[in-house]
Amino acid sequence: MSFNDSVLICDEVDKVLEKILKENGLQVTYEPEITPEQIKEKISQFNIVIVRSRTKITKEMIDKAEKCKIIARVGVGLDNIDLDAAKAKNIRVINAVEGAMTAVAELVLGLMFSLARQIPRADRGIRNDQWLKKQMLGTELKGKYLGIVGLGNIGKRLGRLARGLNMNIIGYDVVPIDEEFAKDVGLMKADLDTLLQSSDYISLHVPLLDSTYHLIDAKRLSTMKKTAKIINTSRGGVIDEDALYEALKNGNLGGAALDVFEKEPATGHKLASLDNVILTPHMGAQTKEAQSLAANVIAEKIIQILRGVI
Structure with a gap:
């Protein structure tokens, strides 16, 4: 035909x-x-x-x-x-949600490793003739709690990858979570606020809707562990970037990695002035x-x- x-x-x-x-x-x-x-x-x-x-x-x-x-x-x-x-x-x-599933999940994993071991900062140090070894005390992902907000195709793919690293998976979604997936990765279901309070890493995988705009705001950021790190590869408006900046600058949050922003291209962004932030140019599906x-x-x-x- x-x-x-x-x-x-x-x-x-x-x-x-x-x-x-x-x-x-x-x-x-x-x-x-x-x-x-x-x-x-x-x-x-x-x-x-x-x-x-x-x-x-x-x-x-x-x-x-x-x-x-x-x-x-x-x-x-x-x-x-x-x-x-x-x-x-x-x-x-x-x-084509099927197309980006692995690429985005692998980017999240890369950003988690980069946050845990401060890889971008170490690289910048060498390029600026600084030997920062003593300042590079990082953490391992093994045994840490990963909170996944939104368990569609990408969220589930990330969960399986993280489980392979022996991370503990906490999940939240507004729709019923796939029971087979939950069993496979040992998923602990939680409401959003409990997930944020309990996780060492939080990865966001939700669409940008009226209900998800600034889903992660100053109030919710204040409930997270001071050592916690948040990763957003979904849509920029899901996080209140001004509140995120204040939390990171004041030491109330351990780190953040953003691949998406409220306004793109995100040149001259104030978050770029902070050492505990990794910023990438909406490249989640760029493989x-x-x-x-x-x-x-x-x-x-x-x-x-x-x-x-x-």
């Missing part, structure tokens, strides 16, 4: 996506640097729009999308798409394997929707 639908790809994606779509007869326009104004001008011509995180699909764009059937995000989060506007026009919105898998997933989902399978 071949399709004649037109596709606009608005961001840089793995080439396999365009290849699969073209093989199925779709007409693909690839414009990875397209601007919001250009999208508004062109979106009425396309049946399918594909984005990553750079492009935001607004209500104004969707109102102009007269032929659009599908909006696809080659990634996990959907906060850069106006879901209400899409729903009002009966436009299917899909993502060759994850980008290829996400592109494949989106391509296959689009074809299945057009065939009426899903």
Whole structure:
């Protein structure tokens, strides 16, 4: 079966996506640097729009999308798409949560190791002709309590990796937690506040919604162990960054690692002035394997929707 639908790809994606779509007869326009104004001008011509995180699909764009059937995000989060506007026009919105699962979980693990052993600070020291060995007394991950907030695909993958390091896993989610997974990793279920108070490391894996905006605020940060370390690879707005800065600066929290920020790109961020913080540029899904898998997933989902399978 071949399709004649037109596709606009608005961001840089793995080439396999365009290849699969073209093989199925779709007409693909690839414009990875397209601007919001250009999208508004062109979106009425396309049946399918594909984005990553750079492009935001607004209500104004969707109102102009007269032929659009599908909006696809080659990634996990959907906060850069106006879901209400899409729903009002009966436009299917899909993502590729399967693609980023391992990449994000492995980044979290890397950030945990980096926090535990102060690896970035040690590297900076050598580069600045400083031998900081005596200041590099770290801790091991073995035996520590890891609190995972949000146990979807990524949270569960992280739990399995951490269990392999003999960490103790505490989990919280607003939806029922997979019982088989809980049994496999020896998960201790807890409410959010208990998790925050009990964990040595906290990793956040929740979408950005009204209910999760500043989920980790000054009050909740104040209940955490002074040695605790928090990692956020989900969405920037989940943590109150000003409150986090104060907690870290005043010694009320052991450390933090952020891959996502309320405003991106996060250049000139005040958290960068602190030694107990690691900052990375929203690179959780930035592996060759994850980008290829996400592109494949989106391509296959689009074809299945057009065939009426899903």
